[in-house]
Amino acid sequence: MAKKLLMLVGDYAEDYETMVPFQVLLTIGHIVHAVCPDKKSGDSVITAIHDFEGDQTYSEKPGHRFTLNHDFDAVNPADYDGLVIPGGRAPEYLRMNDRVLDIVRHFNDEGKPIAAVCHGAQILAAAGILKGRTCSAYPACAPEVRLAGGTYAEIAIDAAHTDGNLVTAPAWPAHPAWMAQFLKVLGTRIEP
Numbered sequence: 001m002a003k004k005l006l007m008l009v010g011d012y013a014e015d016y017e018t019m020v021p022f023q024v025l026l027t028i029g030h031i032v033h034a035v036c037p038d039k040k041s042g043d044s045v046i047t048a049i050h051d052f053e054g055d056q057t058y059s060e061k062p063g064h065r066f067t068l069n070h071d072f073d074a075v076n077p078a079d080y081d082g083l084v085i086p087g088g089r090a091p092e093y094l095r096m097n098d099r100v101l102d103i104v105r106h107f108n109d110e111g112k113p114i115a116a117v118c119h120g121a122q123i124l125a126a127a128g129i130l131k132g133r134t135c136s137a138y139p140a141c142a143p144e145v146r147l148a149g150g151t152y153a154e155i156a157i158d159a160a161h162t163d164g165n166l167v168t169a170p171a172w173p174a175h176p177a178w179m180a181q182f183l184k185v186l187g188t189r190i191e192p
Contacts, residue, residue, distance in 0.1 A: 019047070024175075135153060155170065
């Protein structure tokens with residue numbers, strides 16, 4: 001049975017962490033509404049590609065224009081079965097939006113599945129839902145997870161961690177593990 005999912009994106013969201021989960025979830029048959037504050041269906045966000053090239057941090061390159069398919073102002077979180085939060089630079093400013101934080105709190109309070117990757121943990125921390133929870137994220141976000149009262153899961157870059165309804169991963173190399181664990185929490189079964 002198809003689930004209705006909400007994806008919170010913004011300008012300079014990580015390209016792979018936006019495009020790949022969006023397409024994977026649609027391919028499986030779920031409905032995914034990609035939204036951004038102050039934007040409507042048909043508007044787009046610019047993404048950034050973050051890569052690991054042996055430097056002290058990731059590099060950043062221009063990504064794609066990602067077209068939103070739903071109006072942020074029309075979102076009623078009660079209408080959705082799960083939430084997806086890509087990483088990149090977008091979470092840094094999306095966490096400043098009170099409605100974004102209220103949406104995240106709704107999903108947490110209702111025990112609905114939440115998938116966050118990379119810097120998506122910044123939004124989780126700002127929403128105050130990490131206290132007593134274990135969460136993975138890009139390693140540079142570990143202090144925020146800990147300051148929010150959470151335990152930072154130090155896992156491989158291609159691994160994911162599930163804590164109840166919360167599925168997190170450090171970066172886009174974890175997509176296979178992250179999406180598999182999120183689908184399990186959603187109750188989605190894929191059969192050969």
